[in-house]
Amino acid sequence: MKKFLTVTALFTMAVILTSCGAFVGSPVVGTIYTDVKYPVAVTSNSNATKVGSSKLTSILGIIATGDASIDQAAKNAGITKIHHVDAHSTNILGIVANYEIFVYGE
Amino acid sequence: MVNKHKRRACFAHPSFIILLLLNFYIVSAQDLSKYYTSIMQNDYVLYYIAPQKGFYNDKNIFTYDITYLSKSDSITLNFSFFNKNLLILDSISLCINDECVTSKLQKIFIEQNKNKWQCRYSSKFSFNFIYSFFTENNNKPKIILHSSSAPILLNINKNKWKKLSNLNNKIFSVMKANN
Numbered sequence: 001m002k003k004f005l006t007v008t009a010l011f012t013m014a015v016i017l018t019s020c021g022a023f024v025g026s027p028v029v030g031t032i033y034t035d036v037k038y039p040v041a042v043t044s045n046s047n048a049t050k051v052g053s054s055k056l057t058s059i060l061g062i063i064a065t066g067d068a069s070i071d072q073a074a075k076n077a078g079i080t081k082i083h084h085v086d087a088h089s090t091n092i093l094g095i096v097a098n099y100e101i102f103v104y105g106e
Numbered sequence: 107m108v109n110k111h112k113r114r115a116c117f118a119h120p121s122f123i124i125l126l127l128l129n130f131y132i133v134s135a136q137d138l139s140k141y142y143t144s145i146m147q148n149d150y151v152l153y154y155i156a157p158q159k160g161f162y163n164d165k166n167i168f169t170y171d172i173t174y175l176s177k178s179d180s181i182t183l184n185f186s187f188f189n190k191n192l193l194i195l196d197s198i199s200l201c202i203n204d205e206c207v208t209s210k211l212q213k214i215f216i217e218q219n220k221n222k223w224q225c226r227y228s229s230k231f232s233f234n235f236i237y238s239f240f241t242e243n244n245n246k247p248k249i250i251l252h253s254s255s256a257p258i259l260l261n262i263n264k265n266k267w268k269k270l271s272n273l274n275n276k277i278f279s280v281m282k283a284n285n
Contacts, residue, residue, distance in 0.1 A: 035140070047147055050182075051154035051173050077173070077184060078214045078228065086143070102143055104152070 024058060024099040026089035034091040040101065041070070042084040048104035052077025055100045068101045079105035142277045144284075151176040153281055160270055161249055161260040166190070166222075168249065168260050172240075174233065176285050181236045183229045184214065187251060187258075188222045198229050199250040202239050206250070207231060237278050243271035 027038050054073040056066025070085055082105040091097040142155045155172040162168060170185040187193070194216075199208040209229040217224045231239075239247060246267055249260040262270075 035137070037139075048145065048152055049173075049175060051143065051152065051171075053154075053156060053171065055157075075215060076171075076186075076226065088140075090140075100156070102154070104145060 024056075024089050024091065024097045026087070026099075030091070032093060034089055034097075037086060037088045040085040040087050041082075043082055045081050045083045045105065047106065048083035049106045050077040050079050050104070052079055052103045052105075053100055055098060057099075058097045060095055066099075068099050070101060070103055073101045073103040074105065077103070077105075079103055081106045138273075138276055138280070141273060142280075144280075147175075150178070151284060153277075155274070155277055158270060160262045160266040162262070163258050163260050166258075172236070174281060176281065179233055180230045181233045183209075183231060183236065184226070185229070186224050186226045188219070188224055190222060192216065192223045193225050193251075193253050193255075193258075195225060195227055195251050195253050197252045198227070199252065200231070200235070200239050200247065201250065202242050202247040203245055207235050207239075208252075237282070240274040241271055241278055243268055243275070 026034065026036050028034070028036055052073040052075070054066070054068050054076060056064065056068040058064040068087075070082070073085075074080075074082060082103055084104050086102045086104075088100040088102065089098065140156075142153060144151050144153045153172075153174040153176070155174075157169045157171045159167060159169040161170075167188045168185060170183055173182040173184065183198075185198070187195070195211050195213075197208050197210050199206045201207075209231055211227040211229050214226040214228055215224075216226070246262060246264055251258040251260065
């Protein structure tokens, strides 16, 4: 059991210190669990009436797919005038990480 | 001394770690803010229910998201239908308890994504109907997409719908309470 824990701890440290694992950029990162929302951009346009989102996912830092571009999120809702952009990152133990963009506009 | 060792061993046991992680997952799953966003505007609140999936036809996937401006009677349902063939859709019907409501579609875009066509459309429904549709958990709903060819019937798994309707019930309760 002690050997198993040592190996697990060493592996986890190696994954974190070598920036491996599924982590997405966010202002704060929790190595065990992350669930944070934060701002990305704001414009002078006011009164948003539409919201669009786009998402990307990373698994174990090995496979990463998706399109979390502002362009895609705006397109998904038919937004032509952007009001502001927020992001939402989640991560569980560096196994699964999601990064989602929310574009507000009209 | 022995008890102390036993207690330590208990916390280090893999099943304890798995239970701890499961707990994290359950706690985070109950967090509603993961599934919707709301922002205050001058005269209203803008709600957005993040994309949900579960409805399908054969191997074709249907995803939808919901946008609602408080104090408004109508609600916007945007959806993507991923299909092998290029489809030009005309209208969408939401059916629950033998009642179907149809709405004309407004095209957002049609694109080819890998091997499938992504047809993205927007539709408008009354708030009350969408509320009753997405919170009904006794009966399974159906969605019908109308095109120039045969209509496409979309179904959902019973358990998946139960989870979605419970979640939507909580989100719509927030919307109603702040309306």
